[in-house]
Amino acid sequence: MMYGYGDWGVWGWILMGLMMLLFWGGLAAVVVLLLRGARSGWGGGGYYPPGPGHDDPERILGQRFARGEIDETEYRARLDALKRRP
Incomplete structure (x- = not known):
């Protein structure tokens, strides 16, 4: 028996899989939001120069x-x- 791990069974694997999906999904969402914000001009003091x-x-x-x-x-x-x- 491996000490410290316990017997998680099927629910442990499901929980670990969901947590992994949440982590990578959250990381991807942060990257997308940062890229969209940089493109739309965040940090410009609220002023957006006139476009074409x-x-x-x-x-x-x-x-x-x-x-x-x-x-x-x-x-x-x-x-x-x-x-x-x-």
Whole structure:
């Protein structure tokens, strides 16, 4: 007889297997959460810089003017209208 181990039987093996699954599952969950947090910008003080879909109106207007979609008079008129709004 091996001292210190006792006779766990089938329930001991089931318990050890469940604990192993819980450990590795928890470790994988922590790694995934850390990777997702690093990608989404945790630690930035709550400020998230605007992404590609969240440009400010003046920048979009400047891009349209640079691409030639609008002429200079329309650009200046729209820029003045943007600056007048509250």
